[in-house]
Every structure is written in structure tokens, then in C-alpha cells.
Amino acid sequence: MTPAPAAAPTPTAATPEQTPAAPATPATPPAEGDARARADALFQDGKKKLEDNQLDAACDLLTQSDALDPTVSALGLLAACREQQGKLVAAWRAYRETAQRADAGHDSRGDFARQRAASLEPRLPKLAVRVARATPGLEVRCDGERQADPAAEIVVEAGPHEVAISAPGHVTQRVRVIARESAVVAVEVPDLAPLAAPPPLPAAPVPAPPQGLGARLPAALVSGGIGLAGLGVGIGYGVVAMNRNDDSKAIYGTCKTASTCQAGANARSSAYDAAAISTAGFAVGAAGIVVGAALLLWPRSKATSATSAAVEVAPLAGAGIGGALLRGRF
Secondary structure, eight states, rough: OOEEEEEEEEOOOOTTSOOOOOOOOOOOOHHHHHHHHHHHHHHHHHHHHHHHTTHHHHHHHHHHHHHHOOOOHHHHHHHHHHHHHHHHHHHHHHHHHHHEEETTTTTTTHHHHHHHHHGGGGOOEEEEESSSOOOOEEEEEETTOOOSSSOOOEEEOOOEEEEEEETTBBBEEEEEEOOOOOOOOEEOOOOOOOOOOOOOOOOOOOOOTTTTTHHHHHHHHHHHHHHHHHHHHHHHHHHHHHHHHHHHHHHHHHHSSSHHHHHHHHHHHHHHHHHHHHHHHHHHHHHHHHHHHHHHHHHOOOTTGEEEGGEEEEEEETTTEEEEEEEEEE
16 A cells, blocks of 8 residues: 655745744833823722712822823813812813813814813803993902903802902902802992092191200101101001901801992901001101101201201101101201
């Protein structure tokens, strides 16, 4: 019996020498790889916390994840977390940013993010500041943040807020309001009152000069009288400022409506005005006493006669300045 011929070896697709080399994949830098790994771990932890309804912890973890490695997934899930927290403005802004990020990466999830942002817009609380009269240089701040357009509605989270309206040379008005979901709360502001100038100081009588001091004594008495009057004004308005400030704190601590909170704002503004007058009074008082003491204690030249001395003391007061003006020669 003739043996069957041996079967020919089955050809392989390619021998090792024929296999093409795989293209080299650029290695991820260790620091960047560690950051992404950390961001992914934070994302997974945040997702689990969100599923367990631990909203504060979940939002915090997702915020950290997106800061390390900004992704559509992290920011989109953070937006959903903020929405469940009831922070509608933060959620709305995060959804809009998610849509922009997705569009830049040709990610189809951008459409869903836009839909969620659009669904939140009718629910956003807003404030509308309405000033009775337009004032040059008008500035509006909400919770200390300056608004670029004073006439535009301010989008805020639901809850209490303070709106400050100011202009150069006018008294600042502060209004506390409560923002509510799906509502536009009007913040009515009356005409801004101009800053009041400090009242003129009373003139002190000039007694007859005793022999030996010439014209110095009446000038010293006038200056001292101005100084005492200024101190009296400073002390009196200082007490008024403290009392009105205490009144504003008491009102703010208990007010529930915009009208009652406005009374607290008016009391605080009145306290600022009284404090400004008090400061000017103290400045004029101190200057008057110093000038009066200098006139009495300054050495007098023997060669200068009483008839040659000419001294004039005048109070000096204005916006942000106070003192006394001494003119003449000894």
C-alpha cells in the first residue's frame, strides 16, 4: 500500500516578519494621567452620592472632578445635581456651559443640555431695579456684586438679597428683598438724596484784649470757641449716628417685607450722614483748639508792638474737610 502524501502546511496570514508594526501611541504625561485618574475617581464617587440623594457631597465631588479634568459628563451631572439642590441659577448656567462644551467637541449631549437650560428659564427668580429718576453715574450692586447694566433684570437664587443703589454726591440707598421662584420682584428706589453739607459753625464773641497780649488773645479766644463748638457738634452727631445705626440693625433683624426693610435702609443712610457731620465737627474742633493754644503759648517778640500785630482766624469746613484758617502776622 502506497502511503498518502504528506499534507502541505496551511499558510498563515502573515509571518512575523510580514506583520506591519502598530503605530506608536503617544504616552500620556504622568502628571496629566494622575489628574485624569483622580478626576474619574471623584466623578464616580459624586455619581454614587447623587444616586444616594446626598446632594451636597455629590455636588462638591463633581465640582472637584470638573476642575481637574473638564468634561461634558462631569459638568452635565453637576448641573443636574444643582437642579436637585434647588439652586436653579447655578444649574441653568451649568447646563448652558455644558451645551457649549459639547458643541465644541461635536458631542450630541449638547442638545439635551440646551433643553434642560430652556426648561429652567421660566423658573429663575429675578430682580428688577426701578429708580424714580435717572442719576449720572448710577451704580447698582446686588449682594456686593456690581451689575454691568443697572437697567437689566438681575438673575438670582431664591432667598434674601441686598441691593445697593449709589451715585456720586448722593446718599446710597440699600434695599433688602426676598427673591422667589418664577417671579420678578420689583425693587422700587426713590430719588437719591444729595449728600447734605455740614451746618455752619456759630461764631464766638470776641472779648476785649487785655494789655500785654495785644491781638493774640481775641484771636485765641475765637479759635478756642470755634474748637469747642466743633467738638460739641462732633459729639452730638456721633451719638445720633450710633443711635440710628442701632435702629437700622434692629429693623434688619426683624423685617420681612421690602417696605419694612426699606425703613432699615433709610435709618442706615441717616446714620452715615450723621457720622460724616460728626467727623467734620471733630476736625474743626481739634484745629480750633490747637490754633488757640498756639496763639497763647507762642513766644512774642519784644520788637513787635501790639499795634503792628494783625491776626485773623476763620473756620474752614467743606465736604470731607474741616479745620480753621489762620492768617496774619505777629
